[in-house]
Amino acid sequence: MxxxxxxxxxxxxxxxxxxxxxxxxxxxxxxxxxxxxxxxxxxxxxxxxxxxxxxxxxxxxxxxxxxxxxxxxxxxxxxxxxxxxxxxxxxxxxxxxxxxxxxxxxxxxxxxxxxxxxxxxxxxxxxxxxxxxxxxxxxxxxxxxxxxxxxxxxxxxxxxxxxxxxxxxxxxxxxxxxxxxxxxxxxxxxxxxxxxxxxxxxxxPAPKYLNWLDDVEIAEPETLFDDYSGRETPAANQTMTISDHMNDNDLKLTVPRGLMPEQLEVWNQAYTAKNESYLAKRDSMTETEILRWKYQRYxxxxxxxxxxxxxxxxxxxxxxxxxxxxxxxxxxxxxxxxxxxxxxxxxxxxxxxxxxxxxxxxxxxxxxxxxxxxxxxxxxxxxxxxxxxxxxxxxxxxxxxxxxxxxxxxxxxxxxxxxKSFYYHYYEFPGGHSVNRHYGVTDGKHKLIHYYGPNHGGGEIDAWELFDLHRDPHELQSQADNPDYAEIRATLATELNRLRQRYDVPADTQPARKPRVPQRN
CATH class of the missing domain: 3.40.720.10 (Alkaline Phosphatase, subunit A)
Known part of the structure; x- marks a missing residue:
């Protein structure tokens, strides 16, 4: 045609x-x-x-x-x-x-x-x-x-x-x-x-908000003073604490670069007096008081x-x-x-x-x-x-x-x-804030995390954490070695392997050895 x-x-x-x-x-x-x-x-x-x-x-x-x-x-x-x-x-x-x-x-x-x-x-x-x-x-x-x-x-x-x-x-x-x-x-x-x-x-902050919240006390989180005792070593070995790793630039104790003269004038009007008040008493403050001041500023x-x-x-x-x-x-x-x-x-x-x-x-x-x-x-x-x-x-x-x-x-x-479950994977170690490489699975009720690869101070890490998110919503105590959670850990470990296979995760991030599941006495 x-x-x-x-x-x-x-x-x-x-x-x-x-x-x-x-x-x-x-x-x-x-x-x-x-x-x-x-x-x-x-x-x-x-x-x-x-x-x-x-x-x-x-x-x-x-x-x-x-x-x-x-x-x-x-x-x-x-x-x-x-x-x-x-x-x-x-x-x-x-x-x-x-x-x-x-x-x-x-x-x-x-x-x-x-x-x-x-x-x-x-x-x-x-x-x-x-x-x-x-x-x-x-x-x-x-x-x-x-x-x-x-x-x-x-x-x-x-x-x-x-x-x-x-x-x-x-x-x-x-x-x-x-x-x-x-x-x-x-x-x-x-x-x-x-x-x-x-x-x-x-x-x-923007110029219009530089003094906003000056007369307000921001509520502190319950875990502000966490000592990381209930988890594996990565939680303690990071470099992201407000107390030790937040610098003067973060805290506005130094004058920022890159501001136009009129911007800098407004900035200094907002921060100079507040900074001078803090610095005048800092040497006499306790570590707890300093952390609380840093938290409010941040x-x-x-x-x-x-x-x-x-x-x-x-x-x-x-x-x-x-x-x-x-x-x-x-x-x-x-x-x-x-x-x-x-x-x-x-x-x-x-x-x-x-x-x-x-x-x-x-x-x-x-x-x-x-x-x-x-x-x-x-x-x-x-x-x-x-x-x-x-x-x-x-x-x-x-x-x-x-x-x-x-x-x-x-x-x-x-x-x-x-x-019904979810796979997570973080890779950036060595890197900013020194958080170990890890991957894991959660179903919203429990969470299993595996830390692997290079470790702080050399060598390799092969560590596991398990959290009960209902009983421990702040994830303060790992149950990975608790025999009472052996069945939950085994179920999550199986699901973790299934998800890694489903998403075709490269084998070089597999654990060095099969995770040990604690047995009930």
Whole structure:
């Protein structure tokens, strides 16, 4: 049968138009992502330290997830997992300092191919130029809190670095709204990754919040004075205690670099008198008193940074409302992992312990997600985000992705085959804060952790911890060698091996010997 060129062109045009119509019916996606934000500093989860009304708004108008676990609790690897829907060992980015291979399959590329317009604004921290995005404007490296250099593409598509003046959280907020207002194609659905540096170390607040909380005493965590006696040696051998490893720059006892003269003037007005008061009496203070002072300074600066992020989220939500976009936009809030806001005397993350394993997850999807709903029990993960974005766009999830779409959970429907256990793996040792390499499994009730590989002071470590999360929610006493937990340990060890096989974890991270299971007397 013979077709004219005009008819063939018409057929292709009609098909393209139909695809565009289908794409236009799909929801927009706004993924809001912070760095090192713990549930202890988000009032939808815990209102004892801070009020975050705009983050809470997402929860009140949508769903809060209480058991969102991360696969590898550190900045860059978490971002690589989200891009690929694959564990660190599978996507090749296992620790900070790696460079992400952007040539591999990622969800933004798949969304682009399906007709979505994609953008990432803010922190990237993957060491490579973003691929799969129609627009990117990202912090250079980790990025400072003030006056950040940011990388975007020039007219020819090549990366170019541009300097900015102002507070980074606010600059990222301005850029996100500007792209929504002026940069996107309004005929296409969009996916925006709105990613903040805050509240990452070294917690430099915005000028408007430098004195906020000065007259407030922040509640101390129960485990602030943890002595690590109930666990294996890694807990004691880390270098992330507030008492010994937080430096003067962290504590704002030194003048920060990189501020403009007017910024520095406001900064000094906020900190100089408070610092002088502390330094004048420090020599006469006990170690306990000094730790308590450091905790208050650290916690307040951290919370001040969170407050600015909450403000920018509010601006974005208001924009979606004002432009009539809210009803057709899925808004998801999360962070790259949890964080220690003084628990166990620590700052930072990395561990499989609960405070860093659990990350916030809030989802608003008008007309689909039940407002004010809470998912208490289902184990979710950053491993699931890529699959979820694809499912929201009506796309099939590639077979080599290792998570699962959260869309059924958004609708209040838990699939029968939903995961009942979760695998975690941390690799960065030797490295920052000296946290031993470890992997483990949790079912939300109990947790089995294996420390392996090079150890502090030389040699190898081969140690196990087991926690009963109901009886010991702060994970202060390992039960790994308790005969009363022998059956639980054996069950978890079997499940751990099953998950390692399922995810094709390389054999070089297998234990040096089969774990000894204690026997009942």
């Amino acid at each position: 013979h077709f004219s060129k005009a008819l063939i062109a018409a057929i292709f045009l009609s098909a393209s138009f139909s695809a565009l119509i289908r794409a236009a019916d799909r929801p927009n996606i706004v993924f809001i992502f912070t760095d090192d934000h713990c549930v202890q500093a988000l009032s939808a989860y815990d209102d004892s330290r801070i009020s975050t009304p705009n983050m809470d708004r997402i929860a009140h108008e949508g769903m809060r997830f209480n058991r969102c676990y991360v696969t590898n609790g550190i900045c860059g690897p978490s971002r690589a997992v989200i891009q690929t829907g694959r564990y660190s060992h599978a996507n090749g980015f296992i620790r900070n300092g790696n460079v992400f291979n952007g040539n591999q399959q990622t969800f933004p590329k798949l969304l682009q191919h399906a007709g979505y317009q994609t953008a990432v604004i803010g922190k990237w921290h993957l060491g490579s130029t973003p691929q799969g995005f129609d627009y990117y404007d990202i912090l250079k490296g980790q990025g400072p809190y003030y006056n950040p250099p940011m990388i975007t593409s020039d007219e020819s598509g090549k990366p170019v670095t541009r300097k900015h003046t102002g507070y980074t959280t606010e600059i990222i907020g301005d850029k996100a709204i500007d792209w929504l207002e002026k940069g996107r194609d309004r005929e296409k659905p969009f996916m925006l990754m709105f990613q903040h540096k805050a509240p990452h170390r070294n917690w430099m 916690a307040k600066d951290y919370l001040r940074c969170v407050k600015s992020v909450d403000d920018e989220i509010g601006r974005l939500l208001d924009y979606l409302d004002d432009e009539g976009l809210a009803e057709k936009t899925v808004v998801i809030y999360s962070s790259d992992q949890g964080w220690y806001l003084g628990e166990h005397g620590w700052f930072d993350k990395r561990w499989m312990y609960e405070e860093s394993l659990i990350t916030p997850l809030l989802v608003r999807w008008p007309g689909v997600v039940q407002p004010g709903s809470v998912n208490e029990t289902d184990i979710t993960s950053n491993l699931d985000f890529a699959e979820t974005f694809l499912d929201l766009a009506g796309l099939d999830v590639p077979a080599d992705m290792q998570g699962a779409s959260l869309v059924p959970l958004f609708k209040g429907q838990t699939p029968e085959d939903w995961r």
